[in-house]
Amino acid sequence: RKEVEQDPGPFNVPEGATVAFNCTYSNSASQSFFWYRQDCRKEPKLLMSVYSSGNEDGRFTAQLNRASQYISLLIRDSKLSDSATYLCAVNSWNSGGSNYKLTFGKGTLLTVNP
């Protein structure tokens, strides 16, 4: 099982639609979780950190389910400008506590159509 797996997509949705992205992770000791947005030929940029209690930022809602080891991102009332690739990221220590790393999902391309 890959460390971080993400919906392969792509997603094509009309403006105003609600779209959900899911990401599962294999390391139960993972500590921090993030959603990134990446525009074409640009670097990934942090969209949201994901907290245990869930968090919301305007039209964006992120949730964490530790029991099932997945995180989600919900975009409501999608805009043309939301078109991008969305990547989840997880960081964790290894079982021996000697190595720490940040692992990304492969990303899901979202296209919002007029």
Add this chain to the structure above:
Amino acid sequence: NAGVTQTPKFRVLKTGQSMTLLCAQDMNHEYMYWYRQDPGMGLRLIHYSVGEGTTAKGEVPDGYNVSRLKKQNFLLGLESAAPSQTSVYFCASEGTSANSGNTIYFGEGSWLTVV
């Protein structure tokens, strides 16, 4: 506020040539990472560092070497470039703030072509 700076941004190499990509961050971060990104493969971790003088292998370390002699710099070296190393390379650094917890910042990327 420069954040994370990568140089060079674009480079074409011949097979067998060597080169070094430089990543510099001015945020006093401990953790730094080098990723490569290829179509359909996502971001794959090459090497990373949890502090000055330390490095560790990531998911795809073969053909690359790294050094972290100074806290602010993380160098990625290709000793003998191969066409399979044609990719976009992203450096990132990670820090912790009271407001936002762990935050990862990326450089703008380095486009490398090996012919």
